[in-house]
Amino acid sequence: MTPAERLNHPAASPPLVDVRGVVMDYPGVRALDRVSFDLARGEIHALMGENGAGKSTLVKILAGRQRPTAGTIRLGGTEIRPASTRHAEAHGVSTVFQEIDLVPTLSVADNICLGREPTRLGLVRRPRLRARAAAALRRLGIAIDLDRTVEELPTAIQQLVAISRALDCDARVLVLDEPTSSLDASETGTLFEALRRLREQGLGIVFVTHFIEQVYAIADRITVLRNGARVGCWTTAALSREALVSAMTGRRLEAVHRGPAAAPEREPIGAPAAHAPPALAARDLGRRRSIHPVSLHVSCGEALGLAGLLGSGRTELARLLFGADAPDTGRVEVEGRPLPVGSVRAAIAAGVAMTPEDRKSQGLLLDFSVRENIVLALQSRRGPLHPLPRAEQDRLAAHYIEALAIAAPGPDTPVGQLSGGNQQKVLLARWLAVQPVVLILDEPTRGIDVGARAEIERLILDLRARGMAIVLISSELDEIVRLCDRALVLRDRTAAGALAGEALDESAVLAMVAAAPASASIANRTVDEDAG
Numbered sequence: 257m258t259p260a261e262r263l264n265h266p267a268a269s270p271p272l273v274d275v276r277g278v279v280m281d282y283p284g285v286r287a288l289d290r291v292s293f294d295l296a297r298g299e300i301h302a303l304m305g306e307n308g309a310g311k312s313t314l315v316k317i318l319a320g321r322q323r324p325t326a327g328t329i330r331l332g333g334t335e336i337r338p339a340s341t342r343h344a345e346a347h348g349v350s351t352v353f354q355e356i357d358l359v360p361t362l363s364v365a366d367n368i369c370l371g372r373e374p375t376r377l378g379l380v381r382r383p384r385l386r387a388r389a390a391a392a393l394r395r396l397g398i399a400i401d402l403d404r405t406v407e408e409l410p411t412a413i414q415q416l417v418a419i420s421r422a423l424d425c426d427a428r429v430l431v432l433d434e435p436t437s438s439l440d441a442s443e444t445g446t447l448f449e450a451l452r453r454l455r456e457q458g459l460g461i462v463f464v465t466h467f468i469e470q471v472y473a474i475a476d477r478i479t480v481l482r483n484g485a486r487v488g489c490w491t492t493a494a495l496s497r498e499a500l501v502s503a504m505t506g507r508r509l510e511a512v513h514r515g516p517a518a519a520p521e522r523e524p525i526g527a528p529a530a531h532a533p534p535a536l537a538a539r540d541l542g543r544r545r546s547i548h549p550v551s552l553h554v555s556c557g558e559a560l561g562l563a564g565l566l567g568s569g570r571t572e573l574a575r576l577l578f579g580a581d582a583p584d585t586g587r588v589e590v591e592g593r594p595l596p597v598g599s600v601r602a603a604i605a606a607g608v609a610m611t612p613e614d615r616k617s618q619g620l621l622l623d624f625s626v627r628e629n630i631v632l633a634l635q636s637r638r639g640p641l642h643p644l645p646r647a648e649q650d651r652l653a654a655h656y657i658e659a660l661a662i663a664a665p666g667p668d669t670p671v672g673q674l675s676g677g678n679q680q681k682v683l684l685a686r687w688l689a690v691q692p693v694v695l696i697l698d699e700p701t702r703g704i705d706v707g708a709r710a711e712i713e714r715l716i717l718d719l720r721a722r723g724m725a726i727v728l729i730s731s732e733l734d735e736i737v738r739l740c741d742r743a744l745v746l747r748d749r750t751a752a753g754a755l756a757g758e759a760l761d762e763s764a765v766l767a768m769v770a771a772a773p774a775s776a777s778i779a780n781r782t783v784d785e786d787a788g
Contacts, residue, residue, distance in 0.1 A: 270333055272297045272460040273318075273349075273429055278327030280313050280484075287313040288324070289485045295429065295460040300451060302475035302492070303464045306504055307566045307731065309481040311464055315433050318462070319351035320344030331429070350422035354434040356414050358421070360407035364400050365389035368421045392420040395457065396450040411545065412443030416450060423454075430454065431462040436470060437567070440545050448474050466567025467748045468497060468770070480504055497770040504565070507733070507766060532556075533592030535725035536608065536694045538577060541586035546572040548750045549585050554694070559716070559726035561740035563733065563765050569749035570729045571613055574696050577727065578610040579603040590693060604637055607693030611683050611700055613729070615676075619683045622672030626664050627653035629671050630685045637690060656685035661711065677708025684715065695719065696727040701735065713739060733762040745769060 271294035280288035288310045295301050305311050316322040318329070320338030329336055331347055338344035341351070358367045366373075368389040374381045389402055396416055406414055415435055422430055432451075436444045451461060451474060463475055471478060471492065478495055480487040480503040487503045495503075534553035542549035547569040554560040562570040575581045577588060582598025589595060590606040603610075612618040620629055631649045638644060653667040660681040664674055671682055680700060687695060697716070701709040716739055720726050730736050736743055742756040745768040752768050755761075 269297065271295060271330075272299075272332060273462075274328075274330040274333075275314075275318075276328050276330075278314070278317060278329070279325045280310075280317065280322065281325040287484050288317075290327070291481065291484070291486045293479055293486070293489075295462060296476075297460055298455050298458045299476045300455055300461045300463050300474055302471045302478045303462055303481070304466075304471065304478060304500070304504060305481035305487075308483070309504075310484040311481055312433070313484075314481070315351065315353075315431055315462070315464060318344065318349055318429075318431055319353075320349075345422075345425040345427070348426060348428035349431065350425060350427040350429070351431040352415075352418045352422050352433065352435060354437055356411075356418050358406045358414060358418055361405055363403050363405055364393075364409075364417055365402040367406055367417055368392050368424050370421065372424065388424060389420070392424045395423050395454065396420060397453045398450065410443070412439050412446055415439065415443075415447060419450070427459065429460045429462070431464070433464045434466070434567075435463070436465065436467065438545050443545075444470065466565060468500065468565070469748050471500075472497070482506055498767065501565070501766050501770040505733075505766065507762060533589070535591060536577065536727070537589045537592075539586055539589075541573070541576050541583050541588060543572065543576060543581055543583050543585075546581065546749065547576070547746075550744070550746075550751045551586075552744055554725045554727055556693070556725050557720055557723045558742070559720050559728055559740040561736035561743035561760075562727065562729045562746060563736050563743045564746035564752070564769055566731065567748075568746040568769075570746055571698055572749070573746070574610060574698055574727065574729060577603075578608055578696055580610070601636075604633065604690065607691075608696070609633070609687035609690060609692035609694070610696040611680075611687065611698060613698040613702065615679055615683050620671050620679060623670055625668045626657065626662065626671055626674070626682055627667040629682050630656055630689055633686045634689045652689055656688065660685055660715065675704075675708070677704035677712070680704055680708065680712060684712070688719075692724070694725045694727065696729075698729045699731065700728070701730070701732070733765055736765065737761055747771075 273295040275291065275293040277290045277292060278288050279286065279290055291310065291314060293314065303311050303314065313322065317324050320340045320343050323339065331349065336347045338347060338349065359370065362370070365386050369385050374384040374388070386402055393400055396419065398416055400413060400417065406417060409417065419430065435447060439447060455461060465471060475492050477489060477491050478500065479489040482504065535556045537553040539551045540549040550573055552560065562573060564570055576583050579598055579600045579602060587594060588597065590608060593606065595606050596602040616622060627649055630653050631644055635644050650667065656662065657664065657667060662681045662685070663678050671679055674682065701712055713735070716726060716728065728736065728740055737760055740760070742754060743760055743765065744754055745752045745765055747769050752771065755764050
């Protein structure tokens with residue numbers, strides 16, 4: 257009997273984990289609203305939803321990192337109230353978070369038993385420690401030199417060591433938070449083989465991911481959260497990709513086959529204007545464990561949207577274009593001139609600017625003034641030997657405070673004291689001051705009020721009308737449709753296709769996101785081989 261058949265069988269055993277009516281309140285916000293979730297023995301259950309859906313909060317509750325405001329959690333029919341990660345592990349619930357939590361300089365064996373070392377008279381019993389570590393690895397069906405340090409191992413093997421550590425405490429439930437986020441297709445296949453082995457041993461596995469195809473490759477059931485509430489739970493075989501995307505986004509897919517066929521992955525989107533090279537062009541630009549090779553171009557006075565669900569590779573592609581990450585393949589050109597790869601300084605010098613998604617941690621210096629933040633990029637381009645005169649700094653600050661209607665007491669006000677919308681305007685002002693050829697905007701309206709959003713959208717349209725090339729990333733599909741001439745749709749770190757003109761609408765984008773890939777990934781091929 258397959259896992260899915262066991263789940264639907266009338267005589268199926270009670271759930272291994274049964275979460276009922278869980279509420280999680282923070283000051284001013286309800287992160288989870290009466291969420292219910294269950295996990296069976298020998299099941300891989302995918303937990304999906306967009307950013308802010310409540311997945312991380314539910315994972316933290318299961319892991320004992322947070323106590324819910326209301327609701328119950330039962331494990332094997334007995335109510336539990338884990339008050340810490342160690343307490344949850346004592347009940348048999350182990351969690352492996354997205355960031356691999358291992359000590360790089362310690363051995364594999366020491367990492368697996370870290371904090372739970374067998375001792376006698378205050379001394380670690382090395383033979384017993386090694387035996388326990390080996391036993392945990394055997395559950396995954398892998399053999400690793402126990403004496404190797406973790407920093408010597410590939411990322412995928414480090415992930416398996418982290419899972420082995422979770423299994424060392426006699427886990428009955430394994431919660432995996434984005435375990436494949438930094439793995440390539442081959443490494444993901446290796447991980448999936450280990451997870452199937454654990455499933456056959458009767459372990460219940462909660463699999464949190466943004467990758468749609470991986471869910472269909474490995475999961476028995478899917479639960480979708482949206483805005484802190486449970487949308488529904490389905491067996492994977494009974495839920496189409498279109499229905500899954502609709503459940504995650506809250507948008508109904510209409511005219512699923514609307515729009516042109518997907519463009520070849522490695523072909524540019526459209527043809528550049530004959531009279532001039534595009535403002536920005538990329539050919540076969542890719543990075544291992546980040547995004548598969550993609551080609552694109554955007555001309556002056558044009559806006560290109562990068563659309564797709566969270567985790568699709570939008571930000572990863574933008575970082576490659578800006579030089580924040582170095583690609584493994586491909587090249588970038590600005591106005592026909594090759595751009596040195598992996599160099600933000602070279603990108604800025606060539607006229608490329610980028611506002612990051614997280615403006616507070618990656619974009620702004622919150623303790624610095626509005627003036628200092630605005631002139632930062634311009635001063636960086638001039639170099640330390642050519643400081644920008646204070647009079648010029650004051651002139652630029654005054655100009656952009658007025659031009660962008662930045663609400664601040666004065667140019668010397670620390671940016672951290674401004675509202676989110678005004679902080680975003682300061683970040684935009686910084687890059688407008690260097691007069692870029694290309695402006696890459698990663699979620700420029702996220703977390704700001706309606707009025708500020710409208711102002712920033714008007715600014716984007718105005719910049720495009722003045723001839724600037726815009727690359728826009730937004731989770732709001734209506735924003736992509738209203739502000740962009742064309743859109744490159746990404747799915748699971750791969751270019752799924754392109755939409756332009758009248759064919760660019762929300763339904764067409766969602767349909768392209770939900771469409772099954774033309775060729776199966778390594779992880780999918782493994783499933784097909786198992787089925788055969």
